[in-house]
Amino acid sequence: MDQLPTREDIAKTHRAIQPYIHRTPVLTNQTINQLTEATLYFKCENFQKVGAFKMRGASSAVVALDDDLKYRGIATHSSGNHAQAVALSAKMHGIEAHIVMPKNAPSIKRNAVEEYGATIYTSGNLIKDREEKMKEVLESTGATFIHPYNNYHIIAGQATAAKELLEDFPDLDILMAPVGGGGLLSGTALSSKYHDALIKVYGAEPKLVDDAYRSFKSGKIETNDRIDTIADGLRTMLGEKTFQVISQYVDDILTVEEESIIKAMRLIWERMKIVVEPSGAVPLAAVLEHPELFKGKKVGLIISGGNVDLQELPF
Amino acid sequence: MDQLPTREDIAKTHRAIQPYIHRTPVLTNQTINQLTEATLYFKCENFQKVGAFKMRGASSAVVALDDDLKYRGIATHSSGNHAQAVALSAKMHGIEAHIVMPKNAPSIKRNAVEEYGATIYTSGNLIKDREEKMKEVLESTGATFIHPYNNYHIIAGQATAAKELLEDFPDLDILMAPVGGGGLLSGTALSSKYHDALIKVYGAEPKLVDDAYRSFKSGKIETNDRIDTIADGLRTMLGEKTFQVISQYVDDILTVEEESIIKAMRLIWERMKIVVEPSGAVPLAAVLEHPELFKGKKVGLIISGGNVDLQELPF
Numbered sequence: 001m002d003q004l005p006t007r008e009d010i011a012k013t014h015r016a017i018q019p020y021i022h023r024t025p026v027l028t029n030q031t032i033n034q035l036t037e038a039t040l041y042f043k044c045e046n047f048q049k050v051g052a053f054k055m056r057g058a059s060s061a062v063v064a065l066d067d068d069l070k071y072r073g074i075a076t077h078s079s080g081n082h083a084q085a086v087a088l089s090a091k092m093h094g095i096e097a098h099i100v101m102p103k104n105a106p107s108i109k110r111n112a113v114e115e116y117g118a119t120i121y122t123s124g125n126l127i128k129d130r131e132e133k134m135k136e137v138l139e140s141t142g143a144t145f146i147h148p149y150n151n152y153h154i155i156a157g158q159a160t161a162a163k164e165l166l167e168d169f170p171d172l173d174i175l176m177a178p179v180g181g182g183g184l185l186s187g188t189a190l191s192s193k194y195h196d197a198l199i200k201v202y203g204a205e206p207k208l209v210d211d212a213y214r215s216f217k218s219g220k221i222e223t224n225d226r227i228d229t230i231a232d233g234l235r236t237m238l239g240e241k242t243f244q245v246i247s248q249y250v251d252d253i254l255t256v257e258e259e260s261i262i263k264a265m266r267l268i269w270e271r272m273k274i275v276v277e278p279s280g281a282v283p284l285a286a287v288l289e290h291p292e293l294f295k296g297k298k299v300g301l302i303i304s305g306g307n308v309d310l311q312e313l314p315f
Numbered sequence: 316m317d318q319l320p321t322r323e324d325i326a327k328t329h330r331a332i333q334p335y336i337h338r339t340p341v342l343t344n345q346t347i348n349q350l351t352e353a354t355l356y357f358k359c360e361n362f363q364k365v366g367a368f369k370m371r372g373a374s375s376a377v378v379a380l381d382d383d384l385k386y387r388g389i390a391t392h393s394s395g396n397h398a399q400a401v402a403l404s405a406k407m408h409g410i411e412a413h414i415v416m417p418k419n420a421p422s423i424k425r426n427a428v429e430e431y432g433a434t435i436y437t438s439g440n441l442i443k444d445r446e447e448k449m450k451e452v453l454e455s456t457g458a459t460f461i462h463p464y465n466n467y468h469i470i471a472g473q474a475t476a477a478k479e480l481l482e483d484f485p486d487l488d489i490l491m492a493p494v495g496g497g498g499l500l501s502g503t504a505l506s507s508k509y510h511d512a513l514i515k516v517y518g519a520e521p522k523l524v525d526d527a528y529r530s531f532k533s534g535k536i537e538t539n540d541r542i543d544t545i546a547d548g549l550r551t552m553l554g555e556k557t558f559q560v561i562s563q564y565v566d567d568i569l570t571v572e573e574e575s576i577i578k579a580m581r582l583i584w585e586r587m588k589i590v591v592e593p594s595g596a597v598p599l600a601a602v603l604e605h606p607e608l609f610k611g612k613k614v615g616l617i618i619s620g621g622n623v624d625l626q627e628l629p630f
Binding site: 025046047051269270273274275276306310311313 | 362
């Protein structure tokens, strides 16, 4: 896919990846609806394979490869959910996955990737170290690099979450997804606008890493000075492709305080009885912080994932 | 209901309480199936109203009251999920709930009951204090006392969880529920045996409070010397009615170590991404401790609830 995924591209991607993903449930909660005075529909990607929406994008990238490329395997550098998704996708297709992980990656994450049978390459901790090691690995293996978000196949894959949500609940007024690299938000925006151009699409972002908010306002990709948000999935900045989609199709980006993220996460755990990671609670945090935008509306929120270290909970 | 609920009693109860309860989902998990070499079906009563199966029994007890009794309200003494269920059932029927709670009940539990609009009466911490205060309240209000488990209406209500599970998955080999007072296990046994007399029914119980196990073996109701299990929902002993059903219809009671409960709870949180309370993890703990009974079988497990204090997790 060399250009922005069309409606048909997303539909085709959805059919192609169906054997490799779960159609995740949509949950509602009366107490949280009463509290927010809105009707919220939570698309539960925490129940997705590998515990996050990343499985959609990784599957999409793999099914798009021709047999010759598949044969040479796939690769990425990541210490998060994307690495697990690439590893599991490779396993499901019977091909090799080469994952570069920094020395300081938690052993729990290394183990998860190893369990899926991927080959792990250890690099230094800086982004530069990871990229250098990645280059070496790509040269020696001939594997295809799967970028975590700046890739139209990935965007088309992530778009299938909002597509399913709108199939189940076609008359939503607003859709909202968290924004880190922008793959999920880009896909959400495309699926929403293809469904109904009047649906509002918001990105939800921690104030501490508000590069997407600033990029959206300034018209160029901005970076973060600090990345110490609790929402560990959202510490990255936008790519050119995701920035383009977000600029064009997203209505606004809402930023939230760290305390709101923890409060929203706690509400979801206590009231909905599901495990969500901090990044997955950021959209609800945005509803809590900006109630006037949502009052009386039907709002779809993408819960991006549920991978948390139970030993390091913020409450 | 003056005698053991029949199949028809349970069906009638189910129809009557349907407006007041959720039909909860049944979840499966590949990783846990691989680990246990069994096919497990988790009936998720953690997603039930008030976060526990207790809402089924309380609703059943309330719908059975005639208008005159309803008018005088309902009452119980409890600091747990049953109190919340009685309070919410009363609220849904527009009647009064009178709840006796010990002085040392956590404020989080008092608040939950108060939020449902119940009147709270504070007693001393001993069972005897609670019962005395309860007697006073019943005399002054004329309210109907709703026992948490030793009541056929309650048993018929709790039976609807297994009934739904078997409607969704009719060919299970084994059903298992945790056992505390025995309401849930009694109901599970009745629904299972009415569905198919060949289904095996097990109770799962912490070894630290193995009164049900000992009662089952000795043929009379046994008590616990200590009640310091992490599974706070299972610290009670059987009642006459639940003991009768369990003796007659349950195939065995399996006991588990505290560490197995924590391990099972963690597995459910990490792999299934749902919040379950320690009591709700006891059946999976029994599968982990007694794998030979379950290998190759289709096993329905009732996850009794999801009410945990996030500040006091065991991991």
